[in-house]
Amino acid sequence: MNNSPLSKTNYIIIGISVLIIIVGFALMGGSSTEIEFNPDVFSFRRITLAPIVCMIGFIGMIVGIMIHRKR
Numbered sequence: 001m002n003n004s005p006l007s008k009t010n011y012i013i014i015g016i017s018v019l020i021i022i023v024g025f026a027l028m029g030g031s032s033t034e035i036e037f038n039p040d041v042f043s044f045r046r047i048t049l050a051p052i053v054c055m056i057g058f059i060g061m062i063v064g065i066m067i068h069r070k071r
Contacts (some may be wrong), residue, residue, distance in 0.1 A: 006065070013064030017057045024054030 006014075027050035030040060040046075 009064075010064050010067060013067070014061060017060035017064055019058060020057035021054055023024055024050050027053060 028046055030046065
């Protein structure tokens with residue numbers, strides 16, 4: 001008898017969500033330069049795309065935890 005509150009599907013969704021969050025944080029990162037002002041900090045990838053990808057990952061994490069298994 002399996003008494004785990006989460007099923008295999010939950011763990012798969014959570015794992016995919018963690019990978020999406022890692023990709024989002026990797027998109028936020030960039031090269032470090034010695035220049036005082038780097039205009040690349042304000043690029044579309046860092047300001048818009050990366051937070052959207054992270055938010056999708058966090059929503060997927062909530063779904064992975066909250067979804068019920070079929071009995």
